[in-house]
Amino acid sequence: MVRILISDGLDDDAIDLLKQKNYEVVCEHYEPEILLEKIKDFNCLVVRSATKVRKPLIDKSLESKNLKLIIRGGVGVDNIDVEYAENNGIAVRNTPSASSISVAELTLCHMLALSRFLHISNVTMRDNKWEKKKYEGTELFGKTLGLIGFGRIAREVAKRAYCLGMNIIYYDILGKAEGYDEYEFCSFDDVLKKSDYVSLHIPYDEKSGTVIGKRELSLMKNTAFLINCARGGVVDESALLDALNNNVIAGAGLDVFEEEPSKNEALINHPQVSVTPHIGASTVEAQKRIGFEIVDIIDSFFN
Structure with missing residues (x-):
């Protein structure tokens, strides 16, 4: 079963849909030092702005080689070391249109x-x-x-x-x-x-x-x-x-x-x-679009 860590939150309907599709979903924001250990147990990591996916975290994920996909729910991917992840066989996606x-x-x-x-x-x-x-x-x-x-x-x-x-x-x-x-x-x-x-x-x-x-x-x-x-x-x-x-x-x-x-x-x-406190994508409509776009990305990637 594909294990997904949703680190910075996601629309509830999207989470329910992932569970209905038999993905194992964990919605938890871990502090960086704890995430370094937890990341080895997941196949997919979904983040927003709060979680930084830098080289040390990617290196930790490579110890188990379980992590295959990182998704940024939003437009930019500057909180992810994209090139390093992809060079190590981890795909990176985002949701550029949703918000x-x-x-x-x-x-x-x-x-x-x-x-x-x-x-x-x-x-x-x-x-x-x-x-x-x-x-x-x-x-x-x-x-x-x-x-x-x-x-x-x-x-x-x-x-x-x-x-x-x-x-x-x-x-x-x-x-x-x-x-x-x-x-x-x-x-x-x-x-x-x-x-x-x-x-x-x-x-x-x-x-x-x-x-x-x-x-x-x-x-x-x-x-x-x-x-x-x-x-x-x-x-x-x-x-x-x-x-x-x-x-x-x-x-x-x-x-x-x-x-x-x-x-x-x-x-x-x-x-x-x-x-305003970084609320550009903080509308009900945008959150739903982001959530369902993430579900589609996960489905396409793992199926």
Whole structure:
């Protein structure tokens, strides 16, 4: 019988379906040192963001050679040493489409919150402050949204922002995308310079490190907002905080952080920052899609 360890949770209906299909399912988040021993007993490991699947864990799994498949429930696989796993005969899969709409909608939520001061007026109102004159916002209509990375999620964001009357420009390392002539392909620097909102849709690469630092922030308009619902490591938080404090940019919407849970209190409590605790894929609909896509991946792989 195929033994599956679900380390970071999964939709209940998907778990029930796996059991109905006669897989042995263990839903347990083990601390790293315990997981090193437990991993040898499983054929499949399902993770989200919390569990890191690095070389030492993969090496431990090779002692029994039971582990055949690692699945990341979500888009990125930067918490998995993919190349090392696959070089050692362990397949790695993810669910790139399941949460695209949810993350795209959260991106727009941050854009709207910052534009209309929802993130801070919601707090001051609870402190019995009526600061109506202080919160004169801006409309999304007619503004330019710049997308760094133009994959599945970015395209869902673009589709929705375009319907709100925004101008869409984008940069992608792969170049101009076919079939999206209503949007303008630009250089990386031009996206930063021209945009009223810059939204990041790129993976984190430990080798290249941060993508948005002091230089990149200095290219942005001082009225612009930076949105990051992708990966925390792509933004230099120290440089971002300096940019906010010195009015280099107007604000930031952040769902992801260099360290999670974030201990950067100066950033998360900044009045020009809208924050959420990595909830991009945290919708009922996305969790069900992720769950059933994982079931399909497991079925296809082991059958």
